[in-house]
Amino acid sequence: MKIALKYGIAVTFVIAAWVVLKHFVLHLEWRSAQHADIVVFNLAAILGLTLGIRSKRTANGGSLAFFDGWKTGMSIAVTYAILTSLYFVLLLMIAGPKIMHQEGETSIPRAFVGVSVMFAVLGAIFSAFISLLLRKSH
Numbered sequence: 001m002k003i004a005l006k007y008g009i010a011v012t013f014v015i016a017a018w019v020v021l022k023h024f025v026l027h028l029e030w031r032s033a034q035h036a037d038i039v040v041f042n043l044a045a046i047l048g049l050t051l052g053i054r055s056k057r058t059a060n061g062g063s064l065a066f067f068d069g070w071k072t073g074m075s076i077a078v079t080y081a082i083l084t085s086l087y088f089v090l091l092l093m094i095a096g097p098k099i100m101h102q103e104g105e106t107s108i109p110r111a112f113v114g115v116s117v118m119f120a121v122l123g124a125i126f127s128a129f130i131s132l133l134l135r136k137s138h
Contacts, residue, residue, distance in 0.1 A: 003059075003072055007052035008079025014044035015080070016087050023095070045080070045119070046126055052076045053130050062136060069131030070124075077123020081116045088115060 018040045022028045028036070056072040057064035089112070 001075070003052050003055050004075035004079045007048040007055070007076045008083060010051075011044045011048035011076070011080040012083040012087060014048075015041055015084050018044075019087075019091065041119075042122070042126075045077070045123060046130070048080065049073045049076055049123065049126050050130050050134075053127070053134050057134055057136060064131070064135050066131050066135045069134055070127050073127025073130060074120075074124055077120055077127060081119035081123065084119060085112050085116045088112065 018037075022033050022036070053064070053069045053072050053076075056069060060068070
């Protein structure tokens, strides 16, 4: 669980920092920032999952079964999916609904379910590929 928290929080921090930078410093709106969001969100997830799964392999003495890696990746993905959704709730409470409209979204429940599910599903897929690449047995 320690690995999931460490890397899940790290991914959430990168995503949160990007959102603050995008909205409050660069003032990018939905259309101009959509591709950048995809790149930043996915790179943060892939990097966090890779580092977390590699950390699990190190903790296992250099050995990593596919399922152990995938399970570790899933715990990281669920952690950052939940934390990022909570961050967006906090941001919505502070900045108001205007920020959601900039993202092209008008339904608050649909937006949060979408973020959580999307991050968890993509995290499962990324974790499977990363676990295949990093698996190692003695």
